[in-house]
Amino acid sequence: MDQTYTQYTGETNLTTANGTVYPTEFKTATVDGQPAELIWDPKGTQKAGYAVVALYNYNKNTGGSITYAFTIKDGTPIVLVNETNTTSNNWTQTKNNDLKENFANIYNGRPTTTVGSANEKTATNDAHSDGRNGYITTPVAMRGTWYAKSYGKMSKLEVSEHEIVYTSEGEKPAKTILYRPGNGRKFDTDIAVQEARQEWGAASEVTKNDLNYINVRGWYQTAGTGTFYAAHTELIDGKQIPVVVVGSGAGAWTDTVYYQTEALAEQQAEVKYDDLIYQ
Template identity: 50%
Template structure:
């Protein structure tokens, strides 16, 4: 473990100083508090109460049309073009999934659930999917939204992984407008505000931010949040937002990297003052290795080495599928650290190695 600690420190240091070295069975909902899931009732009383509150179908063509209009406007604001499921032909995502066909093996926050297409929203699934929208942002990655009703409550799920795990979206605008459409209220679309940090939208690849920055690289929603890893030196904290990754070491020291799309070549000779000025700029891109989709981050002026790799993943812990962040480095993106959603889990799983992760 000491070796992993040393290597992990080297990966972080290389970013900060800009140097580097080279079948669907019966499923039960068991989902953490991150996603509100209504468990199947053993009686029919709960379903009857929903039916009384919302007579007839919970979802109809009028609501569907309003959602379609909203998604078109929202996609334009985000510089993304979404394809809607037409009710007949599966949506094929760039990450290799087919929906709604593959809902039968889907998980939410790593937990087994019943999830299925249900046009009226009145099915007995944990998640009754009433609309599906997909955007392929590259030849191998996609963003898929499932607009669902969970026991009559509108919930938007998102999948940005290369697998079939879903999470409740953290996009406030999407959540609010889906509720508004469900309740028959007006919708609104706001174009993301421009800023120098994590609140700016980065999906427009041609955006010119100056000095070789062609816009931000956006992290998957499943990666965002605060994560913890434990080694012999203590707890390291990893904070991931839309466009930034921050490490805080056990001693409380840390560094932040902002993720940019680099559009210029690295010059041969760079002054130390220039290197210092760009210390928090990261040259980032998506890459698929070892069965995972990583964000690979190099220092802005890094001319050698592989940089650091970060991927959202899930592992079975104590009988539950738990979301984790995998950090790797080196030529083969060897796993150097695993980050968990809580310090308790990090302490519990210290020194654990997983069979499906790639270690040196």
């Protein structure tokens, strides 16, 4: 969900953006509006109330916080959440099925399951020692399958929430996972490591030429500006039509415009638009 959480380790109090301090304020907690006994108990041996065995908090950039308490009550694993923009200390059971199912798997000694496709099993949305610091999320307007015709070849972009797959006619697809690089990103010289991470992209959000782009460079790229992707619209046959603009170079100069159908890509193959900047 493009959120980075802080874990309570039992050593330093966990303070939310609203000023709520845990575990101190467990004493005044309610669950579904009713008084409840929440107790920090990482071994889960507490018999009464909710034994809190793990606690994580995310402070939103816009204010407020989301706090998850992984608890055991009467021998049942329960994930509680407190999402608030105030100092409310009321908890409810999470509706996030992935959290509920995987916490139950941990409690019962079963393997956890990975969300997403098999190719995403090494993906993370947390700050990680290998330098990944969560995902860049594509705008909804950019998602879908797009086509472009240039130099006599049809190419295709498949854009999902955190990935872009590029396929040129007659070639194999090339997938890029859009990671936000963190301070721990290293330019590893081990060839095997580089091959294992060849689908990782170092992505960022930039604004150029009045367009909001996602800029993507190779994870080990040390020179060059990478590729720029932006959701946009153009007036075609009297209608505003969604497109994806792809650019490169220092000015994010437009290289290719992608359309929602192959027919439109064929029709507009030689068109250049006045509101886009070409090299």
